[in-house]
Structure formats: structure tokens, C-alpha cells
Amino acid sequence: MVIACALAAITAAHAGEQVIEGQLRFNSYGVGQVVECGTKRVIELGVMASNPYFHFSEKYKEVSGDGKEAVLIKLEGRLVSSSEGRLVLEAPRMVSMKTGTCGNG
Numbered sequence: 001m002v003i004a005c006a007l008a009a010i011t012a013a014h015a016g017e018q019v020i021e022g023q024l025r026f027n028s029y030g031v032g033q034v035v036e037c038g039t040k041r042v043i044e045l046g047v048m049a050s051n052p053y054f055h056f057s058e059k060y061k062e063v064s065g066d067g068k069e070a071v072l073i074k075l076e077g078r079l080v081s082s083s084e085g086r087l088v089l090e091a092p093r094m095v096s097m098k099t100g101t102c103g104n105g
Helices: 002-014 050-064
Strands: 017-026 032-036 042-045 071-081 087-099
Touching: 017 087, 050 071, 050 087
Parallel strands: 042 087
Antiparallel strands: 017 032, 017 071, 032 042, 071 087
């Protein structure tokens, strides 16, 4: 019974979450954005906790050659529309990151 309740809670916590994949870029303010493969929607990355952010930034440096190579990223999180009409992936969690683009990833 306890295990069933725990599994139900985990499922509820992840309800409404989406996986997005696309080209990672940063706007002029340094905010991470993903240009989604296929749709070309621009999705802004929301705030990450410090440990996931550290892992994300270290992996980005490694994969991109300190920003010299294109990066294809897959993330999961809750996709919402901000009050300014931007799409934001809240509390994004990195699934994978590799060198490449949507066409050749």
C-alpha cells in the first residue's frame, strides 16, 4: 500500500511534464533557450536548482567546446506560457546533451 501511494505521488508530480528536444542557444541576457526540432518553437529555460545547473553548465562546456560547437539538447519539465507570452520550461531537467543540430543530431 505504501509503495502504491509513493508511485501515485511520483506519477502526479510528473503529470503535465513534457520532453523537448532542440538546438540550445543563449539570448543576449544569457538566458538559455531551445529552438525545438520540427516546430521551431523557441522555449526559454526556467530556473534550475544549483546542482542540476552546475551539471548542465559543465556538460555544455564539454560538449560545445566552450561555445564553439552547436549543441542538441533533450530536456523534460513543465511547459507554460509566461505573462509576456513566452514559452518557458519550468524546472528543466536535462535528459541528454550532445554536439549536433536537429538535422544531424
